[in-house]
Amino acid sequence: MPRILVNGYGTIGKRIAWAIKRSSDLELYGVVKTRPDYSAHLAHKNGIDIYVPSNEYIKSFEEHGISVKGVLEEALRKVDLVVDATPAKTGAMYKQLYTKYGVKAVFQGGEKHDIVDVSFNSLCNYDEAIGKNYVRVVSCNTTGLLRIICSLHRELGVRRVRAFIVRRGADPKEIKRGPINSIVLDPPTLPSHHGVDVKTVIPWLDITTAAVVIPTTLMHTHYLVIEVEDKANRSRVIEILENTPRILLVDSDKLGVKSTSELVEIARDTSRPRNDYFELLVWAQTITVNGREIVLVQSIHQEAIVVPENIDAIRAMLRLEEDKWKSIEKTDRELGVQHGWLL
Amino acid sequence: MPRILVNGYGTIGKRIAWAIKRSSDLELYGVVKTRPDYSAHLAHKNGIDIYVPSNEYIKSFEEHGISVKGVLEEALRKVDLVVDATPAKTGAMYKQLYTKYGVKAVFQGGEKHDIVDVSFNSLCNYDEAIGKNYVRVVSCNTTGLLRIICSLHRELGVRRVRAFIVRRGADPKEIKRGPINSIVLDPPTLPSHHGVDVKTVIPWLDITTAAVVIPTTLMHTHYLVIEVEDKANRSRVIEILENTPRILLVDSDKLGVKSTSELVEIARDTSRPRNDYFELLVWAQTITVNGREIVLVQSIHQEAIVVPENIDAIRAMLRLEEDKWKSIEKTDRELGVQHGWLL
Numbered sequence: 001m002p003r004i005l006v007n008g009y010g011t012i013g014k015r016i017a018w019a020i021k022r023s024s025d026l027e028l029y030g031v032v033k034t035r036p037d038y039s040a041h042l043a044h045k046n047g048i049d050i051y052v053p054s055n056e057y058i059k060s061f062e063e064h065g066i067s068v069k070g071v072l073e074e075a076l077r078k079v080d081l082v083v084d085a086t087p088a089k090t091g092a093m094y095k096q097l098y099t100k101y102g103v104k105a106v107f108q109g110g111e112k113h114d115i116v117d118v119s120f121n122s123l124c125n126y127d128e129a130i131g132k133n134y135v136r137v138v139s140c141n142t143t144g145l146l147r148i149i150c151s152l153h154r155e156l157g158v159r160r161v162r163a164f165i166v167r168r169g170a171d172p173k174e175i176k177r178g179p180i181n182s183i184v185l186d187p188p189t190l191p192s193h194h195g196v197d198v199k200t201v202i203p204w205l206d207i208t209t210a211a212v213v214i215p216t217t218l219m220h221t222h223y224l225v226i227e228v229e230d231k232a233n234r235s236r237v238i239e240i241l242e243n244t245p246r247i248l249l250v251d252s253d254k255l256g257v258k259s260t261s262e263l264v265e266i267a268r269d270t271s272r273p274r275n276d277y278f279e280l281l282v283w284a285q286t287i288t289v290n291g292r293e294i295v296l297v298q299s300i301h302q303e304a305i306v307v308p309e310n311i312d313a314i315r316a317m318l319r320l321e322e323d324k325w326k327s328i329e330k331t332d333r334e335l336g337v338q339h340g341w342l343l
Numbered sequence: 344m345p346r347i348l349v350n351g352y353g354t355i356g357k358r359i360a361w362a363i364k365r366s367s368d369l370e371l372y373g374v375v376k377t378r379p380d381y382s383a384h385l386a387h388k389n390g391i392d393i394y395v396p397s398n399e400y401i402k403s404f405e406e407h408g409i410s411v412k413g414v415l416e417e418a419l420r421k422v423d424l425v426v427d428a429t430p431a432k433t434g435a436m437y438k439q440l441y442t443k444y445g446v447k448a449v450f451q452g453g454e455k456h457d458i459v460d461v462s463f464n465s466l467c468n469y470d471e472a473i474g475k476n477y478v479r480v481v482s483c484n485t486t487g488l489l490r491i492i493c494s495l496h497r498e499l500g501v502r503r504v505r506a507f508i509v510r511r512g513a514d515p516k517e518i519k520r521g522p523i524n525s526i527v528l529d530p531p532t533l534p535s536h537h538g539v540d541v542k543t544v545i546p547w548l549d550i551t552t553a554a555v556v557i558p559t560t561l562m563h564t565h566y567l568v569i570e571v572e573d574k575a576n577r578s579r580v581i582e583i584l585e586n587t588p589r590i591l592l593v594d595s596d597k598l599g600v601k602s603t604s605e606l607v608e609i610a611r612d613t614s615r616p617r618n619d620y621f622e623l624l625v626w627a628q629t630i631t632v633n634g635r636e637i638v639l640v641q642s643i644h645q646e647a648i649v650v651p652e653n654i655d656a657i658r659a660m661l662r663l664e665e666d667k668w669k670s671i672e673k674t675d676r677e678l679g680v681q682h683g684w685l686l
Contacts, residue, residue, distance in 0.1 A: 214558070215524075218526075
């Protein structure tokens, strides 16, 4: 079974490690940590082998009672693929090390498109990642945009997208970030990087985006105006989304919810691991179709949405599965990723 | 000089009372308060006559050392016009009293369109309010939308607007409102009332809007996609906005700002009364023109933007000025409302 190393065990890394452990065709070789914090303790307790970037890091882990299995370069000699979940732009530095040891690498959206062979989204371009050495799973917002766009494009032909992205200010665990009372234009020019990033996966699309950052930690929310090739109708759009993996429709009438915090409460009440939504959540009652125009609002759990795409990317790169629908189906079954309607 | 009564002395009422005092052709007859709170003390201290809705209210004011000039019905016998700035939907109740005494009334955006003769925005339909008895100044978000739309429409012909509104959760003084960590769809269906409200002033427009409420108190922020009749270009759009009253362009590069909280800091540093922006603030670097499509982001000070429109509405209803540009110029000069570039 292919051995996978996860470099970085923060918000994304710990979820990918969990997902690899749940994947029947992948082996989690270990994780690379820099600090002996609570997540290192938890990994240790759960029997995950811990590696550190170099020998200098070992002492601090031992002082905290966490045994270190080895250093990164030792692990790279033994593994088939590394998932780089280090902080943004750190992956580019590590890439030379991965190359030195001939290890394939999956990078996250914080890295630049030009360090990889392919920027990736399972629904859009799984095939392009097959056998590749360096693949980048695009960021959470871009993943959310791509899921809805490629889902609609397959059936209706998407021509133009205008999107406004309301970003969470920080993740729940982040204590040093803001804003706490502001709407921050991100950036105060157009377009934001999200539309540009979508084009790294589907370069043919006419898309521009704008974004703001706001004082919330729970989820992003997008407003989309989508122009399709032929006249559509609402029930057809709902039907397409119902049948697309990794998209969940939210019936705000039935559930009596209208906010991201209530979505998280549902995740808690239904015992989702870490309250995670791997799915894109589309607010069903916002879906409005007028001729060739579709307008909708969707919410994205920034900590979790990219996890299934990371597993699919591994499978494509290692040629474990060449059929994208089969990989998606396997990932979703093994991780419990849903589609259709929330509840 | 026409005597104006302001019924309600909260966020909007106190600003309108201030604006009437600054208007050389209007007399502030008094304000109507229900509670002897800090703003009643301030009004009293500033020599503004205080009225109460009925005799039962007098005692609590006297207990707080605030002398009451009389009750609402006594004031209505003496005045030419009342500006109703009572809480949303309360104005509709008061309307019968205003009618009984034959007093013209300006209502705020919290009231329904069907209780008035005209819903009002100075740039869009000043003329329709001339001589009317009941006029409604639309809400802050709608005022912001109408200013940009009518400004562009006059020169370029606006055909279609799609807008997403990121609303502040509460005003700075409100201590009981939220959300404190959520993005709330307002409502979780489309369209939001804002687009519908725009059509009460300019019914011919193809507009839909969506909105969310978020944890901030300072300003609203809008994302707009506007389709105009003929191809436009960016410098023409900038020129139009530069020359429109009550619109200020924000040069985020020059000023080094990218958020609503920094806009408020500029208001504080430039000694604007109450840090208020009566102007619509358009983020210049977001203005993107592509053929017939204009995209931009704008911010709105929810507590203040409707104040100049209230003064203009009074002037139109009392036939003090039948030329809209002259009324706008007078209001803006006397209140210090700017246009062109912020700083």
